[in-house]
Amino acid sequence: MKEYSIIGKPTRNVDGVAKVTGEAVYAFDMTLPNMLYGKLLRSPHPHAKIISIDTSEAEKLSGVKAIITGKDTPGGKWGLWRRFPELCDQTALAMDKVRFIGEPVAAVAAVTEEIAHEALDLIAVEYEPLPAVFEPMEAIKDDAPLVHDDFENNINTTRHIEWGNVDEAFKNADYVREDRFSLSSQHHAPMEVHNALASYDKGSKRLTVWASTQSPYFLQLGLADALKMREGDIRVIKPHVGGGYGGKNSTMPDSVNAALLSMKTGRPVKIVFNREEEFTTTEHRTAMDIAIKIGLKKDGTLVAKEVKLITDGGAYTGLGATTLYLAGTFVTFPYKTPNYRYDGVRTYTNKMWSSSMRGFGSVPAVYAAEIQLDRAANDLGIDPLEIRRINAMTPGYSASGEYTVESCGILECIDKMGKRVKEKWNDLGEDEGIGFASFAYMSGGIFNWIDTPYAFSGAMVKVNIDGTVELFTQASDIGQGHNTVSVMICAEELGIGMEDIRLHPADTATTLADLGAWGSRETLMNGNAVRAAAAEIKKMLVAVARMKLGENIVYDLVAKNKRIYLELRPERGFSYYELVKDAIKQNDGEPLIGIGHYTPHNKGMISPAYGMGIQAVRAKVDRETGLIEMKDVLVVHDCGQPINPPAVRGQVEGSTQMGLGYGLCENMPTDNGLILNPSFVDYKLIRSRDMPTIELMEVPTYEPEGPFGAKEAAEATTSPGAPALANAVYHAVGAEFDSNVLKPEKVLNAIRAKEQKGKA
Amino acid sequence: MKKELKFVVNGQTYDLWIEPKTVLVQVLRDELGLKGTKRSCDSGSCCACTVLLNGKAVKSCSILALQANGKEILTVEGLANGTQLHPIQEAFLDNWAFQCGFCTSGQMMAAKGLLDENPDPAREEIQLAMDGHLCRCTGYNMINEAIQDAAKRLQTQEEQGGAK
Numbered sequence: 075m076k077e078y079s080i081i082g083k084p085t086r087n088v089d090g091v092a093k094v095t096g097e098a099v100y101a102f103d104m105t106l107p108n109m110l111y112g113k114l115l116r117s118p119h120p121h122a123k124i125i126s127i128d129t130s131e132a133e134k135l136s137g138v139k140a141i142i143t144g145k146d147t148p149g150g151k152w153g154l155w156r157r158f159p160e161l162c163d164q165t166a167l168a169m170d171k172v173r174f175i176g177e178p179v180a181a182v183a184a185v186t187e188e189i190a191h192e193a194l195d196l197i198a199v200e201y202e203p204l205p206a207v208f209e210p211m212e213a214i215k216d217d218a219p220l221v222h223d224d225f226e227n228n229i230n231t232t233r234h235i236e237w238g239n240v241d242e243a244f245k246n247a248d249y250v251r252e253d254r255f256s257l258s259s260q261h262h263a264p265m266e267v268h269n270a271l272a273s274y275d276k277g278s279k280r281l282t283v284w285a286s287t288q289s290p291y292f293l294q295l296g297l298a299d300a301l302k303m304r305e306g307d308i309r310v311i312k313p314h315v316g317g318g319y320g321g322k323n324s325t326m327p328d329s330v331n332a333a334l335l336s337m338k339t340g341r342p343v344k345i346v347f348n349r350e351e352e353f354t355t356t357e358h359r360t361a362m363d364i365a366i367k368i369g370l371k372k373d374g375t376l377v378a379k380e381v382k383l384i385t386d387g388g389a390y391t392g393l394g395a396t397t398l399y400l401a402g403t404f405v406t407f408p409y410k411t412p413n414y415r416y417d418g419v420r421t422y423t424n425k426m427w428s429s430s431m432r433g434f435g436s437v438p439a440v441y442a443a444e445i446q447l448d449r450a451a452n453d454l455g456i457d458p459l460e461i462r463r464i465n466a467m468t469p470g471y472s473a474s475g476e477y478t479v480e481s482c483g484i485l486e487c488i489d490k491m492g493k494r495v496k497e498k499w500n501d502l503g504e505d506e507g508i509g510f511a512s513f514a515y516m517s518g519g520i521f522n523w524i525d526t527p528y529a530f531s532g533a534m535v536k537v538n539i540d541g542t543v544e545l546f547t548q549a550s551d552i553g554q555g556h557n558t559v560s561v562m563i564c565a566e567e568l569g570i571g572m573e574d575i576r577l578h579p580a581d582t583a584t585t586l587a588d589l590g591a592w593g594s595r596e597t598l599m600n601g602n603a604v605r606a607a608a609a610e611i612k613k614m615l616v617a618v619a620r621m622k623l624g625e626n627i628v629y630d631l632v633a634k635n636k637r638i639y640l641e642l643r644p645e646r647g648f649s650y651y652e653l654v655k656d657a658i659k660q661n662d663g664e665p666l667i668g669i670g671h672y673t674p675h676n677k678g679m680i681s682p683a684y685g686m687g688i689q690a691v692r693a694k695v696d697r698e699t700g701l702i703e704m705k706d707v708l709v710v711h712d713c714g715q716p717i718n719p720p721a722v723r724g725q726v727e728g729s730t731q732m733g734l735g736y737g738l739c740e741n742m743p744t745d746n747g748l749i750l751n752p753s754f755v756d757y758k759l760i761r762s763r764d765m766p767t768i769e770l771m772e773v774p775t776y777e778p779e780g781p782f783g784a785k786e787a788a789e790a791t792t793s794p795g796a797p798a799l800a801n802a803v804y805h806a807v808g809a810e811f812d813s814n815v816l817k818p819e820k821v822l823n824a825i826r827a828k829e830q831k832g833k834a
Numbered sequence: 835m836k837k838e839l840k841f842v843v844n845g846q847t848y849d850l851w852i853e854p855k856t857v858l859v860q861v862l863r864d865e866l867g868l869k870g871t872k873r874s875c876d877s878g879s880c881c882a883c884t885v886l887l888n889g890k891a892v893k894s895c896s897i898l899a900l901q902a903n904g905k906e907i908l909t910v911e912g913l914a915n916g917t918q919l920h921p922i923q924e925a926f927l928d929n930w931a932f933q934c935g936f937c938t939s940g941q942m943m944a945a946k947g948l949l950d951e952n953p954d955p956a957r958e959e960i961q962l963a964m965d966g967h968l969c970r971c972t973g974y975n976m977i978n979e980a981i982q983d984a985a986k987r988l989q990t991q992e993e994q995g996g997a998k
């Protein structure tokens with residue numbers, strides 16, 4: 075592998091000192107002079123007509139500056155699926171009816187948060203409750219109440235994928251099995267709640283919003299659609315963000331209502347959700363029921379797969395439609411699937427809507443596929459690693475125009491896992507088991523449902539006379555460390571030190587559009603844009619160096635160690651700083667500006683590249699209590715060229731924590747549409763004490779489409795935790811599961827069922 | 835009726851008049867502008883708001899500011915010595931013990947409380963002491979490693995006689 079100066083070297087977080095000294099500013103920390111506090115009045119009904127709203131008493135309260143209801147808004151609808159106007163179904167405040175418990179119906183701005191709160195109690199809303207529907211299978215029945223009148227049978231979207239000859243392949247298979255799984259929702263539970271600060275300038279009629287968002291560009295578009303304004307009149311700035319994990323892609327009522335209230339009062343307005351609002355009225359992982367059928371040859375070769383699934387969409391679309399699409403894709407990964415058929419349905423229900431969450435689509439789909447594969451291996455008497463090895467994709471594998479997988483280290487990952495497990499876990503005790511699950515995910519999506527006319531990512535590099543660099547990019551660091559990655563890539567390309575680069579991130583007014591931090595797109599897509607922008611500058615400097623050297627045109631020059639020199643005669647070259655001065659002087663004083671952009675082309679329909687690997691969980695089950703102890707986790711991982719190894723490890727650790735949480739304890743039970751556990755006391759997250767050790771092994775490959783060979787890193791590792799855990803419990807005590815969240819009662823029941831089966 | 839609150843925060847004495855029901859985190863963030871201390875649940879269940887009160891970790895959303903009357907508070911802003919970072923901060927940086935950073939001030943303050951009492955904690959002891967500190971980003975292992983690394987750094991510093 076190539077030796078780089080900066081890429082691949084452990085590097086401190088460029089925002090690190092600000093974060094450990096408490097100086098990093100989050101939207102949550104921001105205030106402006108003369109600022110008002112906004113609060114939302116929310117529906118107590120899952121489905122009801124709004125008969126009337128009386129705000130007169132609330133308006134009399136001293137300190138209240140503005141109250142708005144649906145009829146005071148411009149009525150703009152928005153959503154992330156902008157190519158399909160009918161799926162742009164969100165509104166700032168409910169217009170004529172509410173569709174879930176917690177839907178906002180009025181917004182108040184007051185001089186203090188307490189007064190705003192008090193005002194909410196004084197608003198009288200008369201509702202006429204309507205019959206509601208909560209379960210997807212109920213929702214599609216002909217007599218089900220309609221969540222949206224225009225959507226028959228409450229079907230929000232459908233997706234069909236097919237290749238090969240599935241029926242024929244099943245006929246010829248030696249072994250066929252069908253399983254059903256029911257997967258729960260999960261909340262992102264970021265430590266920073268959703269919040270936004272909006273400031274409308276009455277003079278220029280322009281709006282500025284600071285928000286806890288994963289995509290300033292998406293928020294800018296959402297606000298423009300909601301407020302019926304021009305995008306260019308809205309500036310979105312993303313300060314530091316206290317966690318997103320897929321939960322901060324959509325434009326939510328915090329920012330839209332803060333903007334509306336600011337436009338009405340002429341003062342800055344801030345809306346901060348409380349923790350209960352965060353759990354009950356922000357997006358969560360899509361729950362789904364999956365029927366999955368596979369056909370194999372006796373030797374374990376997969377010949378056919380058929381998947382049908384139905385998702386619990388909730389009241390609006392969000393990124394839920396994309397979840398459907400991705401589940402249908404990643405349920406096949408990372409295995410060669412010659413014949414495949416998929417049908418997915420997303421339903422509207424009267425609940426808070428589901429959307430993207432880390433590994434979206436793939437997490438429930440991989441759960442079903444990886445447990446089923448283990449069962450098949452068991453029936454056929456094949457080792458669980460061997461069945462994965464037999465079917466593993468190889469570099470260049472293509473599935474009928476849907477996707478092509480260039481760099482692909484899954485085979486090496488499986489082999490390495492086999493060796494390490496033998497070495498490290500040769501001392502299994504009683505009621506202990508090992509479970510495996512493979513995983514893969516995209517390096518950003520190719521789809522353009524947001525309908526951007528811009529390149530998917532852009533970056534601009536400006537070089538000052540002293541050689542210092544200003545790097546402008548709209549990419550979003552939401553904690554994953556992308557700011558560090560951008561600076562590393564820029565420095566490597568220019569052959570300079572990171573200390574010479576100042577980053578200006580995530581401001582829609584000063585940077586080129588980037589679609590934001592979702593689907594692990596920033597490293598590959600924004601990384602390519604940053605590298606291309608820096609390469610423009612390098613080209614200018616190389617031209618000056620070449621002229622000064624007067625060398626033959628065929629000689630290559632390199633930029634490294636703050637110099638540009640002849641590759642074969644390193645002593646012949648010039649300092650970077652000297653070349654910058656010369657270049658600016660020669661160019662009539664024009665500063666050096668490089669622009670780069672990236673949009674995937676000719677890469678199929680899903681993603682330009684795929685990260686992947688395999689995980690193993692070692693667990694011990696207490697047969698008396700049903701408690702599971704997670705003892706250790708192994709991860710073998712192919713993320714192409716790791717850009718910043720400790721950041722990659724951090725992503726693996728964090729997503730594994732979320733995946734294990736999904737497997738063990740995280741879900742969101744509801745009763746008639748009411749979420750029952752909206753607090754950190756009742757919503758069980760993996761805590762420090764529950765967390766097993768994780769050993770990470772990288773299998774570096776080179777991804778030709780990525781910057782310096784890099785691709786997706788560790789969003790995919792959200793998927794294997796839950797199925798690997800379930801597989802480990804199966805191997806420990808024989809208990810089988812058809813749903814996630816292995817609470818002790820469930821484990822005990824499964825053990826009993828197994829014992830009964832054994833007796834019968 | 836406002837009441838007087840006299841206390842020391844990060845070595846600086848303050849004399850304020852506050853509503854008795856005000857919780858400590860409100861005074862720190864809203865009165866003193868020390869926004870490094872975060873609020874995440876406001877109900878004592880995440881520890882993001884942890885500060886040291888007379889050297890002991892407390893959740894500043896769950897105690898009244900007046901309970902700090904006459905006492906000493908240390909927040910994340912008081913951890914470094916000018917531009918010289920505290921060994922805990924250095925260890926958090928080198929071990930990538932944070933990502934989004936929103937839980938980090940609480941984690942570091944609790945780590946300081948722990949290390950002041952137990953200068954060489956085992957992994958299990960750290961897990962136990964830090965159990966209430968939610969972190970949605972890191973998966974905790976790298977925080978635990980940072981705390982062990984910080985313990986070593988503090989020991990070295992002590993041996994060299996420079997520690998406070």
Ligand code: FES
Pocket residue numbers: 872873874875876877878879880881882883884893894895896
């Ligand atoms: S904010 Fe104080 S414990 Fe959560």
Ligand code: FES
Pocket residue numbers: 265316317553931932933934935936937938968969970971972
């Ligand atoms: S670093 Fe993000 S919550 Fe801990």
